[in-house]
Amino acid sequence: MTVQATNTQMAPRFISRIRFKAPLLVTFGLAWLALMALTALFADVIRPYEITQMDLSARLSGPLTQGHLLGTDELGRDVLSRLIQSIRVSLVIAFGATLLSAVFGTTLGFLAAQFRGTLEHLILVLADFQAALPFLILSLAVLAFFGSSLTLLVGLMGFYGWERYARISRGLAISAGAQGYASAVVQLGAKPSRVYLRHILPNVASTLIVSMTLTFPEIILMESGLSFLGLGVQPPESSLGNMVGFGREYLTRAPWIMLAPAFVIMMTTLSISLVGDWLRDKLDPTIR
Amino acid sequence: MLSFLVTRLFRAALTIVLVMTFAFIVLRLSGDPASIMLGPDAPTDSVAAFRAEWGLDDPIWKQYFAYLKSIAQLDFGVSMRDRSSAINLVLERIPATLALTVPTLFIQLGIGIPAGVFAALHRQSIADRGVIMLSIFGFTIPSFVMGLLLVLIFAVTLGWLPSGGQDSWRHAILPIATMSVGGIGILARFSRSAMIEVLGQPYIRTAMAKGLSWRDVVWKHALPNASVPIVTIVGFMVGSLIAGAVVVESIFSWPGIGRLLIVSVSNRDLAVVQCLLLVIATAMVVANLCVDFAYGLLDPRLRSKAAAH
Numbered sequence: 001m002t003v004q005a006t007n008t009q010m011a012p013r014f015i016s017r018i019r020f021k022a023p024l025l026v027t028f029g030l031a032w033l034a035l036m037a038l039t040a041l042f043a044d045v046i047r048p049y050e051i052t053q054m055d056l057s058a059r060l061s062g063p064l065t066q067g068h069l070l071g072t073d074e075l076g077r078d079v080l081s082r083l084i085q086s087i088r089v090s091l092v093i094a095f096g097a098t099l100l101s102a103v104f105g106t107t108l109g110f111l112a113a114q115f116r117g118t119l120e121h122l123i124l125v126l127a128d129f130q131a132a133l134p135f136l137i138l139s140l141a142v143l144a145f146f147g148s149s150l151t152l153l154v155g156l157m158g159f160y161g162w163e164r165y166a167r168i169s170r171g172l173a174i175s176a177g178a179q180g181y182a183s184a185v186v187q188l189g190a191k192p193s194r195v196y197l198r199h200i201l202p203n204v205a206s207t208l209i210v211s212m213t214l215t216f217p218e219i220i221l222m223e224s225g226l227s228f229l230g231l232g233v234q235p236p237e238s239s240l241g242n243m244v245g246f247g248r249e250y251l252t253r254a255p256w257i258m259l260a261p262a263f264v265i266m267m268t269t270l271s272i273s274l275v276g277d278w279l280r281d282k283l284d285p286t287i288r
Numbered sequence: 289m290l291s292f293l294v295t296r297l298f299r300a301a302l303t304i305v306l307v308m309t310f311a312f313i314v315l316r317l318s319g320d321p322a323s324i325m326l327g328p329d330a331p332t333d334s335v336a337a338f339r340a341e342w343g344l345d346d347p348i349w350k351q352y353f354a355y356l357k358s359i360a361q362l363d364f365g366v367s368m369r370d371r372s373s374a375i376n377l378v379l380e381r382i383p384a385t386l387a388l389t390v391p392t393l394f395i396q397l398g399i400g401i402p403a404g405v406f407a408a409l410h411r412q413s414i415a416d417r418g419v420i421m422l423s424i425f426g427f428t429i430p431s432f433v434m435g436l437l438l439v440l441i442f443a444v445t446l447g448w449l450p451s452g453g454q455d456s457w458r459h460a461i462l463p464i465a466t467m468s469v470g471g472i473g474i475l476a477r478f479s480r481s482a483m484i485e486v487l488g489q490p491y492i493r494t495a496m497a498k499g500l501s502w503r504d505v506v507w508k509h510a511l512p513n514a515s516v517p518i519v520t521i522v523g524f525m526v527g528s529l530i531a532g533a534v535v536v537e538s539i540f541s542w543p544g545i546g547r548l549l550i551v552s553v554s555n556r557d558l559a560v561v562q563c564l565l566l567v568i569a570t571a572m573v574v575a576n577l578c579v580d581f582a583y584g585l586l587d588p589r590l591r592s593k594a595a596a597h
Contacts, residue, residue, distance in 0.1 A: 125306070128303060129303060129310070132307065132569055132572055132573060132576075133568065134528065134572070135531075137530065137531060137549070137564075137565065137568055140549055140553050141553075144556055145317070145556075145558065147556075221430050224432075225431075225432060228432045228535070229535065230554070244433065248436060251436060251440060255444075258436060262436065266428060266429055269428040269430070270428045273424060274424075
């Protein structure tokens with residue numbers, strides 16, 4: 001909800017600023033991200049084989065062999081098809097988790113700004129706690145206690161970075177309150193929900209969007225790290241990290257199983273960093 | 289200064305209590321410890337005996353305090369696998385992890401900071417662009433990809449270095465190299481931007497105007513002022529170092545606490561996981577305390593500001 005409101009409010013300014021000439025690397029990054037998004041969207045159509053379709057007579061065949069552009073894995077499954085499906089799974093998890101943590105963190109930040117007092121202290125203490133443990137360790141502990149499932153994984157990743165949004169939105173909401181436009185709307189009789197969603201949120205949105213470009217690649221890395229360790233996405237479902245993890249067993253005989261997803265992970269996080277840096281320069285006056 | 293120390297120590301203690309509470313809550317939410325320890329088919333009377341022995345029939349707050357008390361006595365329970373004490377299992381793995389993380393930290397500091405400072409002092413040069421590009425690559429390559437690439441190149445193709453295990457110092461080279469890369473990238477980037485910011489300050493112009501040599505300006509005025517933001521990043525890096533150790537130890541079968549964590553999580557060995565959680569949280573809190581004290585030493589202004597609050 002909140003994010004949709006943000007987008008429509010932001011759209012005109014956002015686009016006019018993007019029309020600045022983009023440097024070559026940024027253009028490349030945008031192109032790669034568009035390719036990834038399209039791959040994830042049309043995974044079912046462009047996938048040459050089913051991801052579980054085995055061909056035991058063509059096990060571990062190399063890239064560019066007939067019918068298998070990127071070769072096959074230890075069970076003769078087509079690496080390209082699995083790669084396409086993995087891109088979809090990893091992107092869906094990262095996208096869902098980024099939205100979840102942005103909405104959750106921003107809500108808590110606004111609540112802290114609105115009610116102050118004990119609630120604010122409680123939220124800040126929780127944010128401190130989140131910063132006190134590496135997120136990987138925290139998620140490993142939760143997975144140890146509850147076991148792994150896709151829903152739990154998205155929910156867990158949705159906690160990644162919420163404290164950043166909470167801190168930012170709280171600080172910005174408090175300073176917005178001091179600027180007068182928010183209190184003017186309150187004087188006119190607006191409910192707090194209206195003040196925050198219609199007036200404060202559009203004003204702080206560009207900073208929050210920049211934070212989202214920072215968390216998104218980190219969530220991709222976190223999910224692929226967990227899946228690589230065998231504790232994230234579970235087979236038969238497949239994600240980029242999980243492909244690298246299984247490909248590791250065949251590092252000497254069939255390095256392409258591991259290199260293809262590793263390359264995609266690297267290119268994707270690299271592209272998001274390049275595009276995100278550039279967006280930050282364009283959109284955000286507060287962070288450099 | 290004293291009240292600054294006391295506030296920081298209080299917050300550190302609070303964080304550790306929070307981590308313990310988190311571990312307690314998650315442990316209770318995850319199911320009945322009796323059925324986890326004894327299995328689902330355990331006879332009812334042995335379940336009842338277990339519950340009585342561990343105080344599981346007490347009210348929840350009483351259990352919580354009993355739990356805090358046992359932790360204060362360094363009693364973390366026993367591993368479910370071989371019934372050995374959890375804290376001993378963890379403690380005997382710590383030296384192996386330190387053997388990786390400590391050299392890594394020094395390499396990161398020794399390469400990352402000079403590279404960033406050099407880039408800042410030679411802005412827009414080829415060296416500067418090189419440092420920026422390399423640092424972006426450094427921190428966008430996930431450590432597990434980096435590790436496997438290094439194994440593929442140096443162990444599989446060239447055969448120069450072993451791909452896993454812990455028999456000699458040569459076994460430590462690839463893990464340390466893998467862990468260093470990301471941190472060097474982050475440090476180089478932050479030292480560069482911190483240094484550029486400081487070099488634009490008026491006091492640098494004053495120092496140059498009064499005729500100091502460039503060398504003195506950099507060493508006596510720019511670097512000390514740039515050190516505060518750099519130290520902040522170093523504090524954050526301790527956490528990523530521990531998280532990195534989890535991945536790297538598992539790639540290179542290095543018997544440290546990271547590998548222990550993965551194995552215990554896969555076996556759902558809750559006592560060991562809980563103990564590791566506390567040990568890691570304590571290490572992080574101590575590292576952050578050191579960073580806070582370093583602030584006080586580096587920047588007298590922060591000392592008086594913190595005391596005033």
